[in-house]
Amino acid sequence: MPEPWPGDRSPESREPASIVPASPLAVTFPAALQDLEDRIHAALAPVDPSLVLIFGDPSDGLSHLGAGLHARFGPGCRIVGCSSAGEIGPHGYASDSVVALGFPAASFRIGICVLRNQSQVPVSGWMASLRRLHAEFRPDPRRSIFGVLLADALARQEDVLVATLDAAIPGLPIVGGSTAKGMNFLPTCQMVDGREQRDAALFLLMETDLAVSEVSFAHFRPTDRRAVVTAADPHNRIIWELNAEPAAEEYARLAGIPCDSLTATEFARHPLLLRTGRRHHVRAIRALTPGAGLQLLSGIEEGNILTLGRAVDMTQGFADAMDGLPRPPLMVLGFDCILRRLALERAGMAGQMSQLFARYRVAGFNTYGEQHSGMHVNQTFVGVALMSPEGG
Known part of the structure; x- marks a missing residue:
């Protein structure tokens, strides 16, 4: 059986959580915490990450936090982040917080492509960049591979982006979310290694020795x-x-x-x-x-x-979808539409969904659109479940 999800510990604890070796680790901290960089580094350093994903809007700025973490972890670890309409941490739904996910270098290899000038839709340039990334990455056929897309919601080009990705790297499972800042649909903040990326989409190519399964649920x-x-x-x-x-x-x-x-x-x-x-x-x-x-x-x-x-029932249907996975997940990287969260809050069911997120080890953020199976959709939960290898 997997070790307890790190979120079972108090979010104020400074000690690294106990995790399955080479499995992802998620931690959540208040966005206004002054020593945020120190605490994220202390929590994630034990897993020796090749990638740290950050979701939220820290008070000192996302790029400032990313630059500090990039210096701390060194060039072997990529730091990627975006603002959100809300976060999903080890305890479920969170607000005004920062969720940091560490992907151990022992099990994850990462490639990153910044798809610039979203508002101008340079499809030919995107296509060339994506094909070059895939060719230089040289995926290991013995390992699982998937893609993660973080798109600027205000650019309104997600349909073109997913079609371009599907054409450039056919057959690659891709999940993702459209980002903006807060509940008022404010301009997106996206960052790679401490550098802000304006009018861009971020694409991550992720290879792992863990088993991978896509998850999609619309109620x-x-x-x-x-x-x-x-x-x-x-x-x-x-x-x-x-x-x-x-x-x-x-x-x-x-x-x-x-x-x-x-x-x-x-x-x-x-x-x-x-x-x-x-x-x-x-x-x-x-x-x-x-x-x-x-x-x-x-x-x-x-x-x-x-x-x-x-x-239809939002909580039972989600539980049924998660129970249909081949094995209990070590973590589910999830993108959940903000409209689903609002509906749950109005129905008084947000706590129930948070408990399910904690049970199935979901971590991610609330989006203004979701990408899955070559489509841009809404009011849907999409994600990728990371599980122990079969027989491992």
Whole structure:
């Protein structure tokens, strides 16, 4: 059986937690802690990390913290981080905190590609950089390999990014999250080795001797109510018309809600689903626009057929998905939509989900969009479970 998850210890403890050899380690500290750099280094140094991931918005600045840790750990350890809408630490949901994850060099090899100028969408340049990274990385076929994408949510280019990644490195499992700062969708802060990366997406290629399994869970099922997007602004992700009617009015009719009662809560309860292949993916509504439009958190185009979704049990469904893993995870690197967290908090169930996150050793952050299986989605939990090798 795995050793106790480090989060079972007090987050104020300065002693390194007991962990499975060569398994990842996650720690959480208050964002305003003055000796944050010292405490993260003390907690993660025993695992000799090749990568430290940092999620949150420390009071002294993410880049400042990253630079200090890069100097402490040395050139053999990469420091990568981003701001978030909320964190997931060893005790579950956290706020105004910094979550640091250490990936031991004994079991993890890391490659990093900064995909710059997101707003200009230089797909050819991204493609060349990704192919060069993969070729120079020279993956070991005897080990597991996966990718992690941290995208700037305000650039609104996640659909292009995931398509580019899928074309550049076919067959690679990739999970990720769209980052912004806080609950007010403020400008993203991203960092590599202490250097701030503006208008960029960060891609990590990770190879490990642990077993790897992708995880995806959306707590919605399709209904029989559908609508065709008859007018849209794809660049700004706005639907102007559904079924040739003002989008907000037609959405309210389909959901059975008075138009003047449309709120973020109702949008979260009744999402729009886009079917791709055999699966429905959430196209979450962010807000109403002047002119009765619906602004989404994912791409939309005229002609798309959307289905109204209905919510199912969020906690039991998540537990069932995690219990379906081949073995108990040493850690799950997770990206959880902020709209899911808000819905749980409004339902008084955030504590229950936090307990599940702790039980299944989930660590990560709350996002404004999730990437999985070549798709950019919303209101979904996606992640990668890291498990002991079969027979190991």
